[in-house]
Amino acid sequence: MPKKLKELAEESTENQLAARIRESANQIWLAGLGAFSMAQQEGVKVFESLVQEGEKIQEKTKSVADERLAEMRSKATGTWDKLEKVFEDRVARALHSLSVPSRQDIDTLTQRVAELTDIAKKLSAEEEPGRPRAHRPKAE
Template identity: 45%
Template structure:
C-alpha cells in the first residue's frame, strides 16, 4: 500500500504539473491571441482608414462631376430655350406675313376696328338719347293744351272696305289688288 500511495502521490504530482503546464500554455496562447488581435486590429484599423479616404476622394470626384454636368445641362437648356424663342418668333412672323398676303387682318387691325365700333356704338347711344329728349320736349307742350273735343285726338277707325289698298298692303295680306 505504501507503494500505491507513493505512486498515487507521484501520479498526482505529474498530473498537477501537467495541469499547470497546460494552464500556463493556455494562458500564454490567450496572451498571444490578444497580442495578435491588437496588432491585426491596429493594422486593420489603418487599412480601413486608408480605404475610407480613397472612397471619400472618389465620392468628391463623383460629386464634382455631377455638379459640372448639371451646370453644363443648365447652360445647354438656356441656349436651347433661346433658340426655341427665336424659332418661335420667326414662325410667328412668317405666319403673320402669310395671313396678310391672303387678306386676313392682323390682331392690331382687329383691335383698332373693335375700338372704333365701341366708339360708334357710344355715339349712336348718345344720339338716340338726344332724339328721345327732343321728342319728349315736343310732346310736352302738346300735352299741356286741352283739346276741344276728345274725338279729335283719337282718329276714327275705318273699316277694311273703306281703307285704301296698295300693293304692299295687299302683299302683306296675301291678296293681289
Template identity: 30%
Template sequence: MAKKLKKNDDQLADAVRMSSQEIWQAGLAAFAKAQEEEGKFFSMQLFEERVLRALSSIGVPSRQEVDALHLRIDQLSTQLAALGEQPTAAKKATPKADKSAAKKPAAKKTAAKKPAAKKAK
C-alpha cells in the same frame, strides 16, 4: 496618425472632386437645356412671324387692327346711343303731327274732287 490624416484628406479631396464634377455636369446639362429651349423659342418666334406675314399678305387683319376696329365700333356705338336718345322725343311728336296733317289734306282733296265730278255730269 499621420497616415490617418492623410487618408482622411485624400477621402475629403476625392469627395470634393466628385462633388465638383457633379456640379459641373449639372451646369452643362442646364446650359444645354437652355440652349435647346432658346432654339425652340427662336424657331417658334420665327414661325409666328412668317405666319403673320403670310396672313397680312392675303389681307387678314392683325390683332392690333382688329382691336382698333373694336375700339372704333365702341366709340361709334356710344355716339349713336347719344344721338338716338335726343331724336326719339322728336320722332314721337313728329309722327302724330304727320298723321293728322296727312289726314286733313286727304279730306280736302276728296271734298274738292266730289264737286268737280258733279259739275262734269
C-alpha cells in the same frame, strides 16, 4: 535580409544549413503575415479614404454637370425664342397674303366699333322722348 542558399551552403554544415533555411523560411513567412496584417489594417483606411475621395469627385462632377446643363438650357431657350419669333413672323406674312386680318386690325376695328356705339347712344339720347323717329330711307 535572408542570405542566398549558396552563401549559406558555403558557410556551414548540413545541420546548420537546414536550420538556417528553416529560419529564413520562417522569416519570409512572418514577413508575409506582417504584410497581410498591415494590408488588413491599412485596407480599411485606404477604402474609407477612397470612398471620401469618390464622394468629392462625384460632388464636383455633379456641380460641373449642373452648370453645363444650365448653359445648355439657356442656349436652348434662346434658340426656341428665336425659332418661335421666326415662326410667328412667317405665319403672320402668310395670313396677310391671304387677306386674313391681324390681331392689330381686329383690335383697331373693335375700338372703332366701340366709339361708334358710344356716338349712336348719344345721338339716340338726344332725340325727344315723345316725338316719333324720323323715317330715314335705307341706303342701297
